Amino acid sequence: MEFKDYYAVLGVSESATPEEIKKSYRRLARKYHPDVSKEEDADAKFRELGEAYEVLKDPEKRGEYDELRKYGANADGSFEPPPGWHSASGFAGGGYTDSDAQHFSEFFEEIFGGARAGGFSAGAGPRGSHRQRSMRGEDVHARLALFLEEAFHGCEKQVSFTVHEPDPNGRLVSRQKTLKVKIPAGMREGQHIRLKGQGGPGTGGAEPGDLFIEVQLAPHPHFTIEGRDIVVAVPIAPWEAALGATVTVPTVGAKVNLKVPKGSTSGRRLRLKGKGLPGKHPGDQIVILQIAMPHRHSTDAEKLYEQLAEAEKDFNPRSRLHV
Amino acid sequence: MSNPDHTLTVVVSDDDGSTFTLREICERGDCHAEFVIKLVDYGIISPREEAPEARRWEFDVAALGRLQKALRLQRDLKMNLPGLAMSLELLDEVEEMRRELARLNQQMQHLMGEQ
Numbered sequence: 001m002e003f004k005d006y007y008a009v010l011g012v013s014e015s016a017t018p019e020e021i022k023k024s025y026r027r028l029a030r031k032y033h034p035d036v037s038k039e040e041d042a043d044a045k046f047r048e049l050g051e052a053y054e055v056l057k058d059p060e061k062r063g064e065y066d067e068l069r070k071y072g073a074n075a076d077g078s079f080e081p082p083p084g085w086h087s088a089s090g091f092a093g094g095g096y097t098d099s100d101a102q103h104f105s106e107f108f109e110e111i112f113g114g115a116r117a118g119g120f121s122a123g124a125g126p127r128g129s130h131r132q133r134s135m136r137g138e139d140v141h142a143r144l145a146l147f148l149e150e151a152f153h154g155c156e157k158q159v160s161f162t163v164h165e166p167d168p169n170g171r172l173v174s175r176q177k178t179l180k181v182k183i184p185a186g187m188r189e190g191q192h193i194r195l196k197g198q199g200g201p202g203t204g205g206a207e208p209g210d211l212f213i214e215v216q217l218a219p220h221p222h223f224t225i226e227g228r229d230i231v232v233a234v235p236i237a238p239w240e241a242a243l244g245a246t247v248t249v250p251t252v253g254a255k256v257n258l259k260v261p262k263g264s265t266s267g268r269r270l271r272l273k274g275k276g277l278p279g280k281h282p283g284d285q286i287v288i289l290q291i292a293m294p295h296r297h298s299t300d301a302e303k304l305y306e307q308l309a310e311a312e313k314d315f316n317p318r319s320r321l322h323v
Numbered sequence: 324m325s326n327p328d329h330t331l332t333v334v335v336s337d338d339d340g341s342t343f344t345l346r347e348i349c350e351r352g353d354c355h356a357e358f359v360i361k362l363v364d365y366g367i368i369s370p371r372e373e374a375p376e377a378r379r380w381e382f383d384v385a386a387l388g389r390l391q392k393a394l395r396l397q398r399d400l401k402m403n404l405p406g407l408a409m410s411l412e413l414l415d416e417v418e419e420m421r422r423e424l425a426r427l428n429q430q431m432q433h434l435m436g437e438q
Contacts, residue, residue: 026400035392036414038421046399084431139351141388189422192340192384209351212384224430233433290434 003079134204154185228283
């Protein structure tokens with residue numbers, strides 16, 4: 001078991017006053033709240049904070065913790081409580097306040113008697129009071145990243161997630177669950193999929209919870225998504241822009257031919273109806289034209305450009321800059 | 324009970340109109356109806372159709388997600404209702420801007436890339 005340095009977690013010194021501890025906790029809780037923070041391990045950080053605060057805000061627990069801290073960790077950083085250790089401020093007596101105590105660490109449980117040992121009282125959330133009661137299973141929220149091609153065509157995906165369920169002794173244990181899910185064509189970023197009854201199991205004959213999957217789209221090297229529309233930048237040669245041309249453009253589905261109108265300029269948007277994300281109201285593909293130049297010109301081409309410069313000498317490409 | 328060989332066909336919640344009544348959403352959120360009614364009053368969540376009787380309200384999956392977020396923020400950060408309303412709005416805005424920024428960055432790369 002690893003020793004947890006709750007002072008370091010809260011970023012305060014050992015001699016911090018209760019006020020300082022509270023202040024630091026509040027600041028860090030805002031920063032790492034999983035609904036607010038975009039940091040990758042915000043979830044774990046936030047849980048750690050809650051656990052550290054649970055101990056340090058309570059003078060009795062803090063006293064016990066300080067004592068253990070003096071007793072110290074082993075040379076390899078592992079930790080065992082002193083023989084015969086028993087917390088006087090333990091949670092079995094219903095000392096819980098308002099954190100999601102289910103997720104406290106092994107260290108915490110060893111020292112203060114954890115949530116999983118059961119018996120904590122009101123206010124500990126829906127999963128706390130699982131014993132003997134008929135209780136609907138928990139809803140599980142998961143995210144699923146799809147490639148654009150998968151979202152476009154629909155696909156079959158394996159989804160793994162964790163559910164919590166009571167074991168025969170009434171202790172909450174987590175279990176990894178895996179489902180194969182058929183994703184319909186045309187899913188968009190942020191859309192939810194609901195799988196009825198695939199969440200945590202209910203207790204006492206109650207219904208299981210649902211699984212909610214939020215779809216995320218991985219960035220694509222060529223396409224971006226605007227609502228149901230798919231946007232792609234398509235380079236064309238200056239003469240294709242000037243004279244008009246039929247060019248082949250990619251869509252997520254298949255290649256299509258696109259007529260570039262004569263006299264097109266860079267940045268012009270052309271719409272391919274119904275070539276966006278499929279669905280009841282399929283989106284369009286939007287092509288943004290981009291005039292591309294060869295990296296080098298032949299002597300012949302340079303001569304032609306000289307003629308062009310002469311023929312178009314009234315054109316000032318910088319007129320909007322007033323120069 | 325885990326059975327990866329079994330393929331589940333999905334119901335897309337935005338389209339299938341699956342909704343929760345006030346009672347159901349309270350059960351799922353593990354909160355009192357008064358709290359949900361207050362969230363509706365503050366415009367934090369809204370039923371699909373604004374009916375005068377709360378008993379006839381129907382909420383979609385997004386509303387459930389927001390309710391749960393509101394409950395977590397209230398529990399963890401001790402926020403009151405006006406604070407919740409404002410934070411959730413700002414969080415939505417931030418999320419939307421992040422997406423937009425990512426999209427624009429990507430699009431700009433696509434536009435510049437081939438030069």
